[in-house]
Amino acid sequence: MCGVAGIWRKAPAEVGQELLTMLEALQHRGPDSTGIALFSSPETHCWKTWLHLKGESGNGFDEKLAGLKTALAEIGGNIRSSDRFENCIRLQVEYDGRPEDVTGSFDVENGMDLFSIGRSLEIIKWVGTARKLVKSPSTWERTGTHGIGHVRLATESHVEVSHAHPFSAHGYPDLAIVHNGQITNYYKLRRRLEAKGFRFFTDNDSELIAVYLSERLGDGEALNDVLHQAQADFDGTYTFLAATEESLGFARDPLGAKPLLLLECEDLVAMATEEIALQGILEGETLNTIEPLPGTVRVWSK
Amino acid sequence: MVEIDASGMDTADINLKLHDLSSTQESIIIRHPEARHNFAVGLDGSQHIIIDGSVGYFCGGLCDGPTIEVKGNAAWGMADNLMSGTVVVRQNAGSVAGIGMRGGTGVVYGNAGSRSGQAMKKGTLLIAGDAGFMTGYFMIGGRIVILGGAAEGLGECMIRGEIFVAGPIASLGQDAIETEISDRDRQWLSGLLDRWQLGATTFRKVVSAEGLHHYETYEGKERPK
Amino acid sequence: MSIWSKEIVRDIRTKAKLGRYRVRGYGACRAMPHFDDIAFRIDPKRLDEIGTEPNCNLHTKIGSRFAKRPLELDIPVMVAPMSFGAVSKKVKTILAAGSALAGTASGTGEGGMLDDERAAADKLIYQLTPGRYGFSPHDLRRADAVEFYMSQGAKPGMGGQLMGAKVTEELASMRGIPAGIDLRSPSRHGDILGADDLVIKVEEIREVTNWQCPIGLKLGAGRVREDMAIAAKVGVDFVSLDGLQGGTGAGPEIILENMGIPSLAAIGLAMKGLEEAGATGEVDVIAMGGIRNGMDAAKAIALGAKAVAIGSAALIALDCISCLQCHTNRCPTGLTTQDPAQLQRLNPDCTEISVANLLNSLAREMAIVTAACGKSDVHHLSRSDLVALNPDAAAITGLPMTEKNKEPPTSSGKQRMALSETV
Numbered sequence: 001m002c003g004v005a006g007i008w009r010k011a012p013a014e015v016g017q018e019l020l021t022m023l024e025a026l027q028h029r030g031p032d033s034t035g036i037a038l039f040s041s042p043e044t045h046c047w048k049t050w051l052h053l054k055g056e057s058g059n060g061f062d063e064k065l066a067g068l069k070t071a072l073a074e075i076g077g078n079i080r081s082s083d084r085f086e087n088c089i090r091l092q093v094e095y096d097g098r099p100e101d102v103t104g105s106f107d108v109e110n111g112m113d114l115f116s117i118g119r120s121l122e123i124i125k126w127v128g129t130a131r132k133l134v135k136s137p138s139t140w141e142r143t144g145t146h147g148i149g150h151v152r153l154a155t156e157s158h159v160e161v162s163h164a165h166p167f168s169a170h171g172y173p174d175l176a177i178v179h180n181g182q183i184t185n186y187y188k189l190r191r192r193l194e195a196k197g198f199r200f201f202t203d204n205d206s207e208l209i210a211v212y213l214s215e216r217l218g219d220g221e222a223l224n225d226v227l228h229q230a231q232a233d234f235d236g237t238y239t240f241l242a243a244t245e246e247s248l249g250f251a252r253d254p255l256g257a258k259p260l261l262l263l264e265c266e267d268l269v270a271m272a273t274e275e276i277a278l279q280g281i282l283e284g285e286t287l288n289t290i291e292p293l294p295g296t297v298r299v300w301s302k
Numbered sequence: 303m304v305e306i307d308a309s310g311m312d313t314a315d316i317n318l319k320l321h322d323l324s325s326t327q328e329s330i331i332i333r334h335p336e337a338r339h340n341f342a343v344g345l346d347g348s349q350h351i352i353i354d355g356s357v358g359y360f361c362g363g364l365c366d367g368p369t370i371e372v373k374g375n376a377a378w379g380m381a382d383n384l385m386s387g388t389v390v391v392r393q394n395a396g397s398v399a400g401i402g403m404r405g406g407t408g409v410v411y412g413n414a415g416s417r418s419g420q421a422m423k424k425g426t427l428l429i430a431g432d433a434g435f436m437t438g439y440f441m442i443g444g445r446i447v448i449l450g451g452a453a454e455g456l457g458e459c460m461i462r463g464e465i466f467v468a469g470p471i472a473s474l475g476q477d478a479i480e481t482e483i484s485d486r487d488r489q490w491l492s493g494l495l496d497r498w499q500l501g502a503t504t505f506r507k508v509v510s511a512e513g514l515h516h517y518e519t520y521e522g523k524e525r526p527k
Numbered sequence: 528m529s530i531w532s533k534e535i536v537r538d539i540r541t542k543a544k545l546g547r548y549r550v551r552g553y554g555a556c557r558a559m560p561h562f563d564d565i566a567f568r569i570d571p572k573r574l575d576e577i578g579t580e581p582n583c584n585l586h587t588k589i590g591s592r593f594a595k596r597p598l599e600l601d602i603p604v605m606v607a608p609m610s611f612g613a614v615s616k617k618v619k620t621i622l623a624a625g626s627a628l629a630g631t632a633s634g635t636g637e638g639g640m641l642d643d644e645r646a647a648a649d650k651l652i653y654q655l656t657p658g659r660y661g662f663s664p665h666d667l668r669r670a671d672a673v674e675f676y677m678s679q680g681a682k683p684g685m686g687g688q689l690m691g692a693k694v695t696e697e698l699a700s701m702r703g704i705p706a707g708i709d710l711r712s713p714s715r716h717g718d719i720l721g722a723d724d725l726v727i728k729v730e731e732i733r734e735v736t737n738w739q740c741p742i743g744l745k746l747g748a749g750r751v752r753e754d755m756a757i758a759a760k761v762g763v764d765f766v767s768l769d770g771l772q773g774g775t776g777a778g779p780e781i782i783l784e785n786m787g788i789p790s791l792a793a794i795g796l797a798m799k800g801l802e803e804a805g806a807t808g809e810v811d812v813i814a815m816g817g818i819r820n821g822m823d824a825a826k827a828i829a830l831g832a833k834a835v836a837i838g839s840a841a842l843i844a845l846d847c848i849s850c851l852q853c854h855t856n857r858c859p860t861g862l863t864t865q866d867p868a869q870l871q872r873l874n875p876d877c878t879e880i881s882v883a884n885l886l887n888s889l890a891r892e893m894a895i896v897t898a899a900c901g902k903s904d905v906h907h908l909s910r911s912d913l914v915a916l917n918p919d920a921a922a923i924t925g926l927p928m929t930e931k932n933k934e935p936p937t938s939s940g941k942q943r944m945a946l947s948e949t950v
Contacts, residue, residue, distance in 0.1 A: 276337035286374035344735030364664035402659035423703035
């Protein structure tokens with residue numbers, strides 16, 4: 001079904017491009033949709049958001065933008081810049097208050113999905129291969145400190161970009177996950193979270209991981225502890241990567257059913273479903289990769 | 303020495319070329335493998351193939367005869383269902399190394415991933431480093447030799463076969479037990495390690511307790527005559 | 528009918544002694560929606576097109592999607608895979624020879640390819656199973672098609688099973704296992720843990736077979752829509768779709784009766800799955816699981832299958848009495864046994880001719896149904912030729928209940944109206 005990739009760097013670099021290079025190498029595992037989540041230098045008075053326009057491409061972009069401007073003005077925010085890629089809008093929203101206020105005003109608009117909101121985070125995902133974004137002239141922040149990416153083999157009706165990874169938990173800022181595998185107790189866990197008021201926007205089991213993490217991270221738990229708790233609660237197969245403003249981590253299921261290769265060196269930590277992905281961004285033929293043991297959780301933090 | 307540059311070649315064409323060289327006496331070296339999948343699968347012949355770099359899944363899979371050496375890492379399923387011949391990986395191998403082996407030898411100089419040797423029937427899987435979770439899962443015959451440590455679940459549900467471990471064993475799998483190592487075993491191990499230029503050391507032996515592979519009760523006509 | 532029937536009472540008392548699940552052969556036998564619940568409707572306008580010996584094309588090609596050499600069959604019915612182990616060596620040869628006489632294919636099932644079987648068969652489908660018993664690249668290359676066993680209709684989610692009494696020295700040697708063990712195989716391939724791994728495994732087998740023969744998946748019907756979309760995406764040529772009624776030589780009884788979905792439901796869902804993946808008509812579906820005659824076969828094809836396979840029916844043609852005790856090694860008709868004494872019970876009149884006769888009967892039945900529907904090619908049969916005979920079948924298949932109703936009933940009110948309309 002999928003391939004995942006992640007990079008953690010000590011100093012900012014062209015992480016966006018590196019992720020795309022890795023994902024291109026993994027595309028045979030998931031040719032249908034591709035996505036990246038990039039963490040770049042944080043904005044202080046601005047929220048970076050990515051929104052998806054549902055429906056026919058090209059329809060209503062300008063009307064929607066105007067509608068968003070109006071809704072944001074009502075909370076005292078305004079749009080610093082807007083860019084288009086496929087059916088998505090990248091909006092930089094100048095607003096000093098809470099992210100929920102921003103996402104709350106977005107809810108006013110029908111026919112839109114919120115892919116990400118954050119001081120650092122941008123989630124860009126689309127139907128098609130990694131090549132599409134590489135060749136696109138659209139504006140997106142290519143420099144960052146860390147990020148994760150995903151290629152997907154879709155099995156639903158028509159390939160829906162809202163089902164593509166990375167996922168965030170609606171309105172929770174600066175959190176992204178990518179997942180390879182299948183959470184078999186998805187419905188049970190989802191119902192529990194819905195009962196607590198959390199919202200789901202797809203029936204994709206990977207979205208659950210983002211929502212689950214957002215609850216505990218929101219309560220102030222450290223990513224490492226949350227990932228361990230996730231292992232106790234999730235049933236099924238998984239290798240998933242989770243990234244926040246400060247951290248990047250992964251968790252593998254107890255049987256290690258989905259592969260993960262890890263490479264740690266001087267300047268960076270890179271991980272991917274297959275070594276071929278790492279070959280693209282590192283010099284030399286023979287890398288010192290390891291496959292972490294099943295059941296491993298690891299987190300890198302600033 | 304025959305050189306094949308893998309970059310820009312389809313995997314199918316590489317394998318066809320290797321197949322055409324099945325009786326060559328010269329060594330064949332493949333450059334720029336870039337961790338791609340399915341190199342050198344389904345070959346029967348006496349080729350000596352060196353892969354100058356890392357490979358992806360199933361390198362040396364379903365082969366019957368050739369000697370294959372990977373200078374870098376191998377991903378999942380190296381020596382998949384090997385019939386005879388040798389597959390050597392100089393660095394690490396991923397999960398299910400040697401799955402379903404029916405003969406021949408697989409050697410991993412680095413670490414091997416989980417369920418290495420799963421369902422193997424014959425042949426030898428030699429791991430110089432550590433062996434992953436549930437190594438020897440559902441083993442039916444053959445031998446696994448581990449010079450490093452073995453992770454949890456060693457020999458899980460093994461039916462037959464022998465696992466020799468020099469390093470620490472995190473835990474034994476269901477129906478796997480430690481047993482006495484014989485002098486014949488020691489001689490065989492010594493010969494094996496000499497051949498692959500690895501240090502001889504003391505081993506523990508793990509086999510099947512043979513408790514899981516019969517139902518405890520039978521009804522009516524099921525009862526063996 | 529009481530929930531505490533004689534059978535349930537006996538079952539409970541047996542388990543009080545046994546302490547585990549019960550094992551038997553065959554598949555789901557209890558009443559459930561099947562092909563009898565749908566029917567063909569004849570178009571009166573085409574009655575004058577029916578001849579007495581219809582010139583109906585039955586030729587069937589399987590696996591044209593990517594294989595250089597698809598399977599070419601004279602008739603759209605083949606013998607389903609049954610392992611040497613489940614059945615005897617003699618039966619394997621008879622089935623293979625019978626399929627060859629009828630110009631069609633048979634399957635090795637689990638456990639490897641017998642030389643006798645390969646020699647007797649014209650077209651032979653080789654199975655890759657998680658246990659890898661007897662699996663070899665040499666047999667791959669002499670196969671006419673390869674099928675990856677993911678699961679089977681009788682026991683989806685579980686692996687192969689063979690009781691110790693049937694694991695003779697000969698069988699053990701062929702499979703590479705010790706004799707006499709109660710063999711239970713892994714339920715999953717160790718190297719295929721998702722569609723992403725499957726893509727790579729399919730490529731490996733394509734490489735070994737030089738892209739010549741069709742590669743397919745054997746699937747027990749479960750989440751058929753999702754599975755078919757995956758099959759289309761990973762690039763296989765065919766899917767052997769085995770419904771709940773599909774048989775086995777041995778499996779846990781509760782699983783056989785309750786795990787999976789009926790063949791009638793599976794085929795339509797498979798077509799939906801392919802449509803959703805944008806692959807209509809690309810992946811050939813071979814439907815199996817309770818196919819008893821040419822009418823079941825024709826209905827399956829009208830629902831969208833390219834061909835069907837018969838397993839239990841083929842054994843019944845060899846005098847199987849459906850006693851469901853295949854796993855005991857004491858088959859009363861000498862079919863599913865490895866015991867030399869028991870093998871003597873095989874009826875000498877039951878030969879490959881019997882199998883070929885059955886296959887040809889099904890073919891001729893399909894031919895006359897096709898002609899009666901005013902068509903000249905069995906593959907032109909379609910959903911528009913079918914009706915459902917009751918609300919359950921209508922709901923399961925989406926077929927109309929009568930000529931008058933184009934939509935299946937969705938509520939009891941609408942049903943009442945529908946029934947009164949037909950009266």
